[in-house]
Amino acid sequence: MNQLAQITSMAIFAKVVDTMSYTEAARAIGVSKSAVSKELARLEAVLGVSLLKRTTRKIEVTDVGHTYYKYCARMLTEVQSADAFMDKYHADPxxxxxxxxxxxxxxxxxxxxxxxxxxxxxxxxxxxxxxxxxxxxxxxxxxxxxxxxxxxxxxxxxxxxxxxxxxxxxxxxxxxxxxxxxxxxxxxxxxxxxxxxxxxxxxxxxxxxxxxxxxxxxxxxxxxxxxxxxxxxxxxxxxxxxxxxxxxxxxxxxxxxxxxxxxxxxxxxxxxxxxxxxxxxxxxxxxxxxxxxxxxxx
Incomplete structure (x- = not known):
């Protein structure tokens, strides 16, 4: 997986952890639920670890998933900060x-x-x-x-x-x-x-x-x-x-x-x-x- 694709997968993973729902994460990102599942499976395959435990009732984050999520969340925060900067740049001279x-x-x-x-x-x-x-x-x-x-x-x-x-x-x-x-x-x-x-x-x-x-x-x-x-x-x-x-x-x-x-x-x-x-x-x-x-x- 190249870095650009991995960044996308990391963003999807972070959104799943934030919502604790594949459905809600898919809705927030604007993709299908199956696309979310495929991205997470591909990310785990690349990393060689399980980030989530999926059951029919709930989602649990593994120990390594909790640690990895911190990096993903930090990345999303930086993206949001960059977006906010550009919004302000276009709004204020x-x-x-x-x-x-x-x-x-x-x-x-x-x-x-x-x-x-x-x-x-x-x-x-x-x-x-x-x-x-x-x-x-x-x-x-x-x-x-x-x-x-x-x-x-x-x-x-x-x-x-x-x-x-x-x-x-x-x-x-x-x-x-x-x-x-x-x-x-x-x-x-x-x-x-x-x-x-x-x-x-x-x-x-x-x-x-x-x-x-x-x-x-x-x-x-x-x-x-x-x-x-x-x-x-x-x-x-x-x-x-x-x-x-x-x-x-x-x-x-x-x-x-x-x-x-x-x-x-x-x-x-x-x-x-x-x-x-x-x-x-x-x-x-x-x-x-x-x-x-x-x-x-x-």
Whole structure:
């Protein structure tokens, strides 16, 4: 008898001793009574001892059977403990959670939610990478990746978190010192702080109802980081073209003023991507669910 078959026979023997009944043991295991008898007979033949004394009225455990049962019972206890561990593993988030996100969006939006998640699930160890480089999550062994793109992700490739709207912002001091802005065509007279990226341009496109405008502006600062542009606007350098979520706090504090807030500028979509299959660990599913639920509430 190989070890795997012997383990099965040991489990059946332990169940018979626990119930002191072939019938009850067979019912508990989910096999026939005759199968139980055959397994026990085969086990005794392999061991070369009698484990049970069987009569028409009752079952008695032999002396060697009592000792052997202790080993079998210990084995079953370990199996049950292993099952309990796996049940808990699948129920409770635990382990390392590797997350990657763009720098500004990560700091401003993702990090506060990630901190709340980490405080709630103390058995999850978070590894966060903030970068604006393009990363292949699978190659980098990343669990959850946050992306920002011009279009929504295709079904099965990610879940949309939010729509990122852009806008124009300037400090009160800058606006006091420069010509008033009442029409988009006047933007060409002003100094601009623009994002540096793949869409390297000095044209600001905007739309309101049926009117669409493209204004070529004078750029005095470019950066690949929106916070740098925000700080430039706060220092009265010029009009900053920013994601609205980056400027929100400054607008609320009235240190920046939105220009043409009722116009629509370009949009981006922030979305979360992760491997969606049956083997995704609870820590990943819990974090994705935590993100999506919190974004739905905003």
């Amino acid at each position: 635990v382990g390392n959670l590797r997350v990657v996100s763009p720098v500004t969006f990560g700091n401003r939006v993702i990090v506060p939610l990630l901190n709340q998640f980490a405080a709630k699930y103390v058995n999850v160890q978070v590894e966060l990478e903030l970068t604006d480089r393009q990363i292949d999550p699978e190659e980098a062994n990343i669990d959850v990746a946050i992306f920002i793109n011009r279009v929504k992700p295709e079904p099965g490739l990610g879940r949309t978190l939010m729509e990122i709207e852009w806008g124009l912002f300037a400090s009160p001091a800058y606006l006091e010192r420069h010509p008033a802005i009442s029409d988009p065509d006047q933007l060409g007279r002003h100094l601009f702080l623009l994002f540096r990226g793949s869409a390297h341009t000095t044209v600001v496109a905007m739309r309101k109802h049926k009117r669409e405008v493209e204004v070529r502006v004078r750029c005095i600062m470019r950066s690949n980081n929106s916070v740098a542009l925000l700080n430039g606007a706060l220092d009265d350098l010029g009009v900053a073209y920013l994601p609205r979520y980056v400027a929100r706090e400054a607008v609320e504090e009235k240190t920046l003023i939105p220009i043409f807030p009722d116009w629509t500028f370009e949009k981006r979509f922030a979305y979360v991507a992760y491997r969606e299959d049956a083997l995704v660990p609870p820590r990943v599913l819990s974090f994705v669910q935590y993100l999506t639920e919190n974004f739905e509430q905003t």
